[in-house]
Amino acid sequence: MTVTTSATEPPRAAGIHEEPQGPERAKRRRLQAARMAVPIGFLALWLTVSPLTELVSAPFATIAELADGFLSGWIYEGLVATASAVLMGFLLGTAAAFPIGYLLGRSTGLRRIFDPLIAGTFAVPRIILYPVLLAVFGVGLEAETGMVAISAFFPILMATTASVKQVSESLLKLGRSLRASRLQTAAKIVIPDAAPGIMVGIRIGFSISFIAAIIAEFFAAKDGLGLMISEAYASLELARMYAIVLLILVIASVGNLVLWWLERRLRHG
Amino acid sequence: MTGPAKTLRSDTEEPTVVDTTAATATGSGVVLDGVQVVYPTSDGSIEAVRHASGTVSDGRFVSLIGPSGCGKSTLLDVVGGLLATAKGSVSINGETVRGPRRDTAMVFQEDSTLHWRTVLSNVAFGLEIAGVSKKEREARARDVINLVGLAGFEDRHPRELSGGMKQRVAIARALLLDPRILLMDEPFGALDQQTRMFIGRELLRVWDETRKSVLFVTHDIQEAVYLSDEVWVMSARPSTIKSVITVDLDRPRVAGTMADPRFHELTTEVWELLRVESEKALQYRGELP
Ligand SMILES: Nc1ncnc2c1ncn2[C@@H]1O[C@H](COP(=O)(O)OP(=O)(O)O)[C@@H](O)[C@H]1O
Ligand SMILES: [Mg+2]
Numbered sequence: 107m108t109v110t111t112s113a114t115e116p117p118r119a120a121g122i123h124e125e126p127q128g129p130e131r132a133k134r135r136r137l138q139a140a141r142m143a144v145p146i147g148f149l150a151l152w153l154t155v156s157p158l159t160e161l162v163s164a165p166f167a168t169i170a171e172l173a174d175g176f177l178s179g180w181i182y183e184g185l186v187a188t189a190s191a192v193l194m195g196f197l198l199g200t201a202a203a204f205p206i207g208y209l210l211g212r213s214t215g216l217r218r219i220f221d222p223l224i225a226g227t228f229a230v231p232r233i234i235l236y237p238v239l240l241a242v243f244g245v246g247l248e249a250e251t252g253m254v255a256i257s258a259f260f261p262i263l264m265a266t267t268a269s270v271k272q273v274s275e276s277l278l279k280l281g282r283s284l285r286a287s288r289l290q291t292a293a294k295i296v297i298p299d300a301a302p303g304i305m306v307g308i309r310i311g312f313s314i315s316f317i318a319a320i321i322a323e324f325f326a327a328k329d330g331l332g333l334m335i336s337e338a339y340a341s342l343e344l345a346r347m348y349a350i351v352l353l354i355l356v357i358a359s360v361g362n363l364v365l366w367w368l369e370r371r372l373r374h375g
Numbered sequence: 376m377t378g379p380a381k382t383l384r385s386d387t388e389e390p391t392v393v394d395t396t397a398a399t400a401t402g403s404g405v406v407l408d409g410v411q412v413v414y415p416t417s418d419g420s421i422e423a424v425r426h427a428s429g430t431v432s433d434g435r436f437v438s439l440i441g442p443s444g445c446g447k448s449t450l451l452d453v454v455g456g457l458l459a460t461a462k463g464s465v466s467i468n469g470e471t472v473r474g475p476r477r478d479t480a481m482v483f484q485e486d487s488t489l490h491w492r493t494v495l496s497n498v499a500f501g502l503e504i505a506g507v508s509k510k511e512r513e514a515r516a517r518d519v520i521n522l523v524g525l526a527g528f529e530d531r532h533p534r535e536l537s538g539g540m541k542q543r544v545a546i547a548r549a550l551l552l553d554p555r556i557l558l559m560d561e562p563f564g565a566l567d568q569q570t571r572m573f574i575g576r577e578l579l580r581v582w583d584e585t586r587k588s589v590l591f592v593t594h595d596i597q598e599a600v601y602l603s604d605e606v607w608v609m610s611a612r613p614s615t616i617k618s619v620i621t622v623d624l625d626r627p628r629v630a631g632t633m634a635d636p637r638f639h640e641l642t643t644e645v646w647e648l649l650r651v652e653s654e655k656a657l658q659y660r661g662e663l664p
Binding site for chain 2: 274275276277279280281282283284285286290294295298299301372
């Protein structure tokens with residue numbers, strides 16, 4: 107068997123190999139059990155803690171409140187607002203960061219010029235730009251989307267630059283000796299070789315997109331899950347507050363899982 | 376020294392410029408004419424090759440041997456059109472080399488397999504870049520895969536292959552381009568002695584069928600003598616091609632070739648030339664008194 111197993115990388119049926127059998131399969135079962143244990147443990151902790159304090163609503167009350175949100179519809183407006191800000195901002199940020207990161211990774215000259223600038227601005231908390239965006243666009247989806255885009259931009263830019271820069275010199279040499287065009291070099295050599303690193307940046311960018319949207323909504327928004335959380339908190343509707351927190355947790359996790367799965371697909375071709 | 380070594384760009388649109396004046400001046404095959412290569416470094420420049428001249432005539436197998444760091448890879452990159460000379464030139468069948476050409480193919484010293492692609496798609500990669508249809512390039516790739524003994528591994532990824540198999544993938548990829556000139560940079564460098572003799576014999580078998588010109592870099596004296604028509608011995612840096620030894624052993628070379636007293640004479644001769652240069656190289660680097 108050439109398949110190796112580790113905690114982060116479950117075995118994969120490689121090439122001409124059959125589905126894993128015997129010990130391989132037992133290993134995979136144990137791994138899946140270990141993975142299931144984490145959310146179950148979380149639920150158990152929640153069940154234990156909630157009766158002890160009034161600050162934490164019970165799991166069942168929370169889930170019932172969330173179900174009510176979907177059934178009677180009060181959650182949709184906020185959900186749609188946040189989801190559109192996150193998705194559009196994330197896509198905008200990626201669309202800007204990826205090509206710029208690619209060019210910076212490929213050109214030492216450009217890196218020399220822009221590296222200090224990027225390193226410097228990276229340390230600036232992005233949220234201070236929100237008032238500027240509010241002044242330009244007014245309170246609403248545009249300002250929030252802009253905030254998300256700016257937040258997603260940096261990690262994706264940096265990851266793309268770093269991974270493109272590290273593309274193997276011998277592969278680039280191969281490309282040149284085969285007379286590959288710039289486009290062929292990008293599509294068939296640089297991007298595939300850099301893909302795992304770029305995907306890490308995209309995953310981080312996605313998580314940060316969510317954070318940025320919620321924080322922006324805490325601050326100033328017309329709609330959104332973040333706004334609903336702060337309103338529920340202010341009116342001490344704890345079940346509703348936890349219901350929305352739970353929803354964000356689920357959406358962010360599922361989104362990140364999809365990206366993680368994509369990343370693994372890319373890594374293993 | 377006239378200037379730093381410039382990296383040449385491959386240019387798919389423009390064909391390599393034909394220098395007709397050079398065609399009359401030089402003969403057929405690969406002609407190195409007073410090649411000097413200088414690399415820019417952070418504190419000035421380094422003269423990797425001082426003056427290299429020689430001719431690889433059509434269909435000849437030439438080995439390039441020399442102390443490590445003497446500029447063998449550099450010289451191969453120049454012939455492959457990847458690196459510009461500071462002085463002198465390389466011409467192929469009378470045309471000055473100004474960039475990578477269709478009639479040369481390279482096998483690099485380092486692993487150059489694309490790790491996200493299968494063996495089949497790695498071998499077909501050169502034709503893919505050249506715009507050959509998937510069906511045709513894969514059909515042709517399968518033939519070459521058989522030729523280099525990788526049949527059955529078409530769908531494997533490089534991480535599932537040994538170092539020797541990865542080198543065969545790179546060799547197959549180069550062969551599939553059907554170049555007139557094959558430039559190989561220590562293709563068996565990472566392999567153990569048994570494997571390299573075995574693959575070396577297979578390379579000779581393929582070469583026998585195709586009779587391409589080969590410029591083969593190695594640091595293994597026996598390998599150089601066993602495979603080649605000529606062995607070029609390079610001096611320590613700043614380097615020149617110091618001696619050319621013609622290998623007058625019968626072809627096809629067989630296992631018994633190595634027992635031939637002439638084989639022993641030739642390897643001893645190369646060893647003597649090389650020993651002097653290696654000592655110079657070590658002294659230069661301060662590893663010998
Ligand atoms: N890209 C480069 N920049 C600067 N110096 C280089 C570069 N490549 C090679 N050199 C130097 O040029 C000399 C010859 O290198 P190389 O051709 O790789 O030697 P060999 O293949 O014979 O071992 C060495 O001293 C090496 O350090
Ligand atoms: Mg070398």
